[in-house]
Amino acid sequence: MDGLTLLGTWIAAILTLCILSFLYKDNPFYKFAEYLFVGISAGFWVAYQYHNLLVPNLIEPLFGSAQGKGALPLLLTEGQFDLRLLTIIAGLLGLTMLFRFIPKLAWVSRYGIAFSVGLGAGLFFVVFLQANCLAQIKGTIIPPVVITDGGVDVGSSLANSLLIIGVVSALIYFYFSKEHTGVLGGAAKLGIWFLMVSFGAAFGYTVMARISLLIGRMSFLIDDWIKGTLIALGLI
Amino acid sequence: MKFVQWLANIDRRILFLLIAASVIVPLLVPLGMPVKVTPQAEAIYEEVEALPSGSTVLVAFDYDPAAAPEVHPMGLAFLRHCFNKKHKVVIMALWPQGAQLAVSAMAEMTDEYDLEYGRDYVNLGYKAGGDIVIKSMGASIADVFPRDMAGRPTASLPLMKKISSLNDIDLIMALSAGDPGIPAWVRVANALFQKKVAGGCTAVSAPQFFPYLQTGQLLGLLGGLKGAAEYETLVERPDAATRRMDSQSIAHLVIIIFIIFANISYFILRRRPEASSGGAPGAPPPSP
Numbered sequence: 001m002d003g004l005t006l007l008g009t010w011i012a013a014i015l016t017l018c019i020l021s022f023l024y025k026d027n028p029f030y031k032f033a034e035y036l037f038v039g040i041s042a043g044f045w046v047a048y049q050y051h052n053l054l055v056p057n058l059i060e061p062l063f064g065s066a067q068g069k070g071a072l073p074l075l076l077t078e079g080q081f082d083l084r085l086l087t088i089i090a091g092l093l094g095l096t097m098l099f100r101f102i103p104k105l106a107w108v109s110r111y112g113i114a115f116s117v118g119l120g121a122g123l124f125f126v127v128f129l130q131a132n133c134l135a136q137i138k139g140t141i142i143p144p145v146v147i148t149d150g151g152v153d154v155g156s157s158l159a160n161s162l163l164i165i166g167v168v169s170a171l172i173y174f175y176f177s178k179e180h181t182g183v184l185g186g187a188a189k190l191g192i193w194f195l196m197v198s199f200g201a202a203f204g205y206t207v208m209a210r211i212s213l214l215i216g217r218m219s220f221l222i223d224d225w226i227k228g229t230l231i232a233l234g235l236i
Numbered sequence: 237m238k239f240v241q242w243l244a245n246i247d248r249r250i251l252f253l254l255i256a257a258s259v260i261v262p263l264l265v266p267l268g269m270p271v272k273v274t275p276q277a278e279a280i281y282e283e284v285e286a287l288p289s290g291s292t293v294l295v296a297f298d299y300d301p302a303a304a305p306e307v308h309p310m311g312l313a314f315l316r317h318c319f320n321k322k323h324k325v326v327i328m329a330l331w332p333q334g335a336q337l338a339v340s341a342m343a344e345m346t347d348e349y350d351l352e353y354g355r356d357y358v359n360l361g362y363k364a365g366g367d368i369v370i371k372s373m374g375a376s377i378a379d380v381f382p383r384d385m386a387g388r389p390t391a392s393l394p395l396m397k398k399i400s401s402l403n404d405i406d407l408i409m410a411l412s413a414g415d416p417g418i419p420a421w422v423r424v425a426n427a428l429f430q431k432k433v434a435g436g437c438t439a440v441s442a443p444q445f446f447p448y449l450q451t452g453q454l455l456g457l458l459g460g461l462k463g464a465a466e467y468e469t470l471v472e473r474p475d476a477a478t479r480r481m482d483s484q485s486i487a488h489l490v491i492i493i494f495i496i497f498a499n500i501s502y503f504i505l506r507r508r509p510e511a512s513s514g515g516a517p518g519a520p521p522p523s524p
Contacts, residue, residue: 023252048332053364124367124423131427131453139451163450202443205459209306209439211259211487212461215480216305218259 001232013225016217058091140167166194237508243501251494258490262482269482276449277466280434280456281317283407289322291406292399296421297327297334297341303413303438304337309477310436310464311341311411317471319349324395325357326405328381330369330416335362335385354393361385366416370424374402402429411436418445422453436463 001009018033061084064070071084093115099108144164146156172184173191180188230236284293295315299307318325327342329335338359342351351357360381363369372380377399378390390396398404408425410433412418418435425431432455435445439460448454458467461484464477 024249052332052362057364120367123371127367127423127427131423135427135451135453136447139447198443205439205442207488207491208460208462208484211255211484211491212306212439212480213302214255214487215259215263215461215483218256218263218483219305219476219480222260222263 001228006229006232009224009228013221016221020217058087058094061087062091140164165190170194237504240501240504243497244505254490254494255487258486259483262486263480266479267482267486269485271462271465271469271478271481273466273469274463276457276459277463277470278456280314280409280458281467281470283432283434283455284314284317284321284323287321287323287406290324291321292324292326292395292404293318294326294328294402294405294408295338296408296410296412296417297329297338298331298417298420299337299411299413299438300331300333301337305480306438306460306464307411307413307436308337308341309461309475309480310458310467311337312344312475313464313467313471313473313477314409314411314436314458315341315345316348316473317467319345319351319356320471323406326360326377326395326399327357328360329362330364330366330420331413332362332364334411335359339385354388354395356395358390358393358395359385360390367420367424369416370402370420371428374424374429376401402431405431407431408433409436410434412441413438414441417441418448418454422448426453436467439463 015033015036018029019037021027022030060070062070062072064073071082071087074080074082075085093112096108096110096112099105140163142160142163144157144161146153146160169187169191171191172187173180173195175184175188178184227236287293295311295318297311315325327335327338329338342357342359345351345357349356353359360377361384363380365372369380378396381390384390384393402408402425408421408431410418410421412421412435418433418437418441421433421435426433433453434456435448435454436458437445437460439462442457442459442463445454445457445459449457458464461477461480465481468475468478
């Protein structure tokens with residue numbers, strides 16, 4: 001580990017400890033690390049978006065780059081229309097979004113938003129319907145009793161039946177056009193149970209995710225920081 | 237009863253300490269707990285195994301450093317499997333920082349394998365646009381990524397001369413921390429172009445992808461650190477995820493024990509409302 005990496009590791013480790021100190025109680029070290037993170041993130045994202053979005057998609061096509069001539073110089077010097085000039089429209093639509101910051105002209109931003117919403121809806125309406133609706137409906141149209149060469153496959157039949165009952169009862173719970181009484185009420189209650197089980201599974205996965213992040217940080221502190229420093233100092 | 241009341245009002249910092257200990261101790265003293273492989277992880281492994289040597293696999297690094305402790309290890313394990321099988325790998329990212337994480341992953345791979353950039357793998361870098369990027373890649377990858385991450389013309393790379401669009405990709409592995417990620421690849425690459433899509437994601441987002449798995453829209457799924465450890469087990473190369481699973485299991489055990497204790501104390505105190513009349517935080521409210 002070179003000196004610069006070691007310095008970076010120490011800064012990261014100290015900031016990690018500052019953040020973790022919040023678990024004891026709110027304190028100035030935590031606040032310092034929090035504000036530093038917010039500020040650096042904002043700066044990083046502005047720079048990143050400029051270099052990765054604006055430069056390759058707007059500035060280089062229009063004005064040119066080290067690799068080639070831009071569309072505007074081409075038009076102005078050689079009089080040739082280039083398809084890249086269409087990026088001006090996209091650029092202007094993007095610019096309209098910034099009018100949100102001027103209350104009197106905020107309405108201008110609606111053009112950019114309307115275009116992106118319209119484009120998204122037009123391009124992906126069918127795809128969304130196919131992937132998230134039709135394929136899921138198709139996945140629910142399954143035989144409740146699975147018959148194989150050896151007779152009834154009990155395990156698959158149970159799983160299929162459970163899936164069908166779960167989907168139907170959960171859907172009934174979200175059906176509000178009729179009061180949930182009688183059979184409908186019973187089915188809705190069953191739907192709640194299925195929903196609760198799914199929320200429980202989601203909660204379990206969430207706990208797992210959060211613990212994984214903690215393990216990641218602890219692993220960094222033990223391996224990269226403590227062991228890394230000891231190795232760099234030649235102590236181990 | 238005093239113990240039950242103490243349990244109901246336990247200082248949360250004691251829980252934090254116990255969780256910290258349950259995470260740190262197994263990291264220092266590994267227990268080597270077994271990792272059980274699930275069918276959804278095995279399905280990805282089998283698919284990579286079944287591909288003929290030299291097939292092209294697209295790996296999308298659609299995550300950021302915040303999700304790296306969970307998703308990065310599965311990316312490494314998956315890449316190792318691909319390079320063991322001599323598959324060609326095309327890397328790209330729908331998340332800005334994903335491309336940099338891919339560079340770090342490939343640095344490890346080039347240390348372990350004899351790989352040549354442009355012939356064995358390419359890193360196309362990041363492109364904003366999510367679904368639209370994938371849809372455009374269905375027509376031409378070079379149009380979407382005219383240059384790779386280092387600025388080289390994509391068309392000049394030997395590997396990319398054989399790959400013009402998504403149709404030339406044999407398998408897509410979406411390493412995802414949200415959207416754009418697995419949902420976008422399923423919506424567009426699978427639904428529109430009928431490409432085989434496998435997924436690796438953070439544990440918190442895994443439950444929402446199981447419907448895709450059940451319908452076959454996803455051929456397999458690695459969920460969180462456990463999914464990464466499963467894949468490391470499958471490729472017989474235990475690494476960071478497997479090492480960390482001991483901590484994960486012990487921490488879960490501590491949480492489960494406290495959930496059980498909390499529920500027991502809750503039900504006991506609910507039956508005796510006078511016992512909980514301390515107003516201490518965490519105590520259940522008296523019954524009406």
